Amino acid sequence: MLSFTPYENPTYFGILAIALLPIVIGLLCKKRFHWYETIISIFFLVLTFGGPKLTQGYALIAYLIYEVVLVWLYTSYRKHKNQTSIFVGAVILAIIPLVIVKLTPAIQNGQQSLIGFLGISYLTFKAVQTIMESRDGVLKAFNPWFFLQFLVFFPTISSGPIDRYRRFKKDYDHVPDTDKYLQLLQKGVHNIFMGFVYKYMLAYLFGTLLLPKLQQQALSAHGLSWSLVGVMYVYSMYLFFDFAGYSLFAVGTSYFMGIETPINFNAPFKSHNIKEFWNRWHMTLSFWFRDYIYMRLVFFFMKHKVFKSPKTTANITYIINMTIMGFWHGVTWYYVTYGILHGIALVVNDWWLRYKKKHQKQIPHNKFTEIFAVFVTFNFVCFTFLLFSGFLNTMLLAK
Known part of the structure; x- marks a missing residue:
């Protein structure tokens, strides 16, 4: 059985063009063939997780059943009750497979987890955000079959971009005008x-x-x-x-396919500061962490008055948020350090913006200072990417 990593083989693009043709014709005729989209989704999933990746395919099937049932149960519960402990339990259960996959290489000397598969992170993000939006009350209706379609939307299954349930559903149910x-x-x-x-x-x-x-x-x-x-x-x-x-x-x-999946990159190396960088780099991941981790932690800390100052709350949450992002990439010192450095950089960035606003008459602002800001941001990002690459670790081991 043939197996293709998405977008890695010219043959894949040839098959993709043929598969998309009926969808294009249908949409030009103002019709959306959901049944056909389901068939080609299954077909491309088989192409991606078949052959030598069949073990990943079995893991994907088990994962999908687990997450769909879990989210279905929680959304059904949420219609009548809203207990915090149940919500927290549902979120924990949703991320457990991902946590196991991320921890296994660190615990078992680099050995990959048997329940891992290409794209498990991005499917987990979709499942968690659906639970959270249900908890917030913004997701009123949940359809398990559509949720499955949302999870396995094949163009983005392996590495994103990360879409949102309600945004995707709006496009999925709608046929754009000509x-x-x-x-x-x-x-x-x-x-x-x-x-x-x-x-x-x-x-x-x-x-x-x-x-x-x-x-x-x-x-x-x-x-x-x-x-x-x-x-x-x-x-x-x-x-x-x-x-x-x-x-x-x-x-x-x-x-x-008539689906306006959000863009992921917007000229990130033109950023004037690190916050702008994260508004331009891997945007759907950055916004996911902002909306579902950072903002919720800030709200929790402020509600329970954990810190006296809102600035302290924001600063601590920046570091926690980016450290979690570092751990998400992998349980290694260089991924975690990468996350911590970006968290600290966001704290420094906010301090500098406040300081600059307060002393704007004394601090020059011109074309040179803008270029200098881009230069500093770019070099900081490149240095953290060097850490992220793991090459420094390779050099240390080579000594």
């Missing part, structure tokens, strides 16, 4: 074309041609060197173009 859909097709073609440029040209240049050579030179130097500086910048470029390219493929494919 002019609107033609615009979506145009943007879809543009995104897929740019995805090829990003992933198969620029990411290949930085990640395949340049990065290994610089890493070898840096290892040979046995310490700090200009090659290590090169690794920092080249890896940052590779990480951006590879992931942004994938995201463009996912968003472009979604547009062909």
